[in-house]
Amino acid sequence: MIRVLVADDQALVRAGVTMLLRAAGDMEVVAEAQDGAEAVRLAELHAPDVILMDLRMPRVDGLEAARRILAARPSARIVVLTTFAEDANLYAALRVGALGFLVKDDEPERMVEAVRRAVAGEQLLAPSVLRRVVERALAAEPQREAEPAAVLTERELDVLALVGAGLSNGEIADALHVGITTVKSHIGAAMDKLGLRNRTQAAVVAHRMGLVDRDFRPRRGLSPSA
Secondary structure: OEEEEEEOOOHHHHHHHHHHHHHOOOEEEEEEEOOHHHHHHHHHHHOOOEEEEEOOOOOOOHHHHHHHHHHHOOOOEEEEEEOOOOOHHHHHHHHHOOOEEEEOOOOHHHHHHHHHHHHOOOOEOOHHHHHHHHHHHHHHOOOOOOOOHHHOOHHHHHHHHHHHOOOOHHHHHHHHOOOHHHHHHHHHHHHHHHOOOOHHHHHHHHHHOOOEOOOOOEOOOOOOOO
16 A cells, blocks of 8 residues: 655645545555644654645645655655646755645546656656756756766666656656666666656756757667667
């Protein structure tokens, strides 16, 4: 069972999300939090697989709660719940280490699928949103030195380029003619070597390293060799 913590200051939202996830059959809501401080406490107590986190909560907001949770447990999978896809705090949450976001009026099936993808560590951003996130990150730190490519293997560089172009694990596997498990292994190894928390950060690094062009096309990684 996938263990989920739901953090939102609106009781109706928490109840709806909890009911939806429990109906999926492979998920268990282990706790509900009504503010960020409670989310931090319950995350430490229950160590859930996935945390669905509203950003706008009293006492401690979702951004600070995510920062505290990830500082204590970097492997935590946090998905932001937001009312507006253009929420300015969303980009800050992604930089902190959240995997992605869900708009609260999305289709219910999307939330269930997002939780399953979060467990696998996959980014939860549409390509168009990923583009905005990467462009903002690069604009915010235009002079930052690129991470050294020498620490990565050739295949890790291939995979990182495709992550930077916004491809999913399945799409990367198809492009490289390898299994999804192999893709996950390469992504995990690259992120560990570069000290990255999620695929969004990996995408930004891929652009800094010149593995992806300005039109989000990978400069490598499309070779059919495994």
